[in-house]
Amino acid sequence: MTATLTTPQVTLIGAGYSVYTRICQIALDIKHVPFMFETLDVFAEDGPAKARQAGHPFGKIPILRHGDLTLYETLAITRYIDDRFDGPPLQPEDxxxxxxxxxxxxxxxxxxxxxxxxxxxxxxxxxxxxxxxxxxxxxxxxxxxxxxxxxxxxxxxxxxxxxxxxxxxxxxxxxxxxxxxxxxxxxxxxxxxxxxxxxxxxx
The missing domain is CATH 1.20.1050.10 (Glutathione S-transferase Yfyf (Class Pi); Chain A, domain 2)
Incomplete structure (x- = not known):
């Protein structure tokens, strides 16, 4: 079942310098999924602790929230984005x-x-x-x-x-x-x- 794009809210937590955060942003953009972005600097002194509080047990980024769901690891996030939302497919069928x-x-x-x-x-x-x-x-x-x-x-x-x-x-x-x-x-x-x-x- 495809999710409605406006409800619940999609939030991506990460940092602009992070390659893996940018991968998730690109996937969301290609799929035309509106999302909120929350900056979390894992290189700050309290960064890993904040990342763990946000839902990543290893204190890293990115983290995706969609309603009650919290996801970490870019592989899981990007495939969820592709499978859950309407928009151009990001994975070939062949x-x-x-x-x-x-x-x-x-x-x-x-x-x-x-x-x-x-x-x-x-x-x-x-x-x-x-x-x-x-x-x-x-x-x-x-x-x-x-x-x-x-x-x-x-x-x-x-x-x-x-x-x-x-x-x-x-x-x-x-x-x-x-x-x-x-x-x-x-x-x-x-x-x-x-x-x-x-x-x-x-x-």
């Missing part, structure tokens, strides 16, 4: 296309986020050098993403959760040492980013 989507999501979780975001972007933002082996790993990740993408979007003709996951990371990737390698190692990703950039505008 098993092969869905597997391709999940493959990209897994690459973002296990490679893009730890290496391109935390390993290359964060050191640059803090004015320090990254671990010396990470630039090569970053180039490999970009090449792999280039090879598995199915344009015009990452999984075909319409945006899916794969696009939400990678789009939420792109500002960090572009503000890292990996950015200079994008034109050579992943020109297709750059073309995709021109299409996907509006997904991030409200996130």
């Amino acid at each position: 098993p092969v296309d869905r597997a391709r989507m999940n493959r990209i999501i897994s690459i973002v979780d296990t490679q893009v986020y730890p290496i391109l975001v935390w390993g290359l972007h964060v050191p640059k933002s803090e004015g320090r050098e990254p671990d010396p082996e990470l630039p090569d790993k970053g180039r490999t990740i970009l090449s792999v993403l280039e090879s598995v993408a199915q344009p015009p979007w990452l999984c075909g003709d319409v945006p899916t959760l794969a696009d939400a996951y990678l789009a939420a990371c792109m500002d960090c990737i572009l503000d890292s040492e990996a950015a200079e390698h994008l034109p050579g190692h992943a020109p297709g990703l750059m073309a995709w980013w021109h299409r996907a950039r509006p997904l991030l505008q409200s996130a």
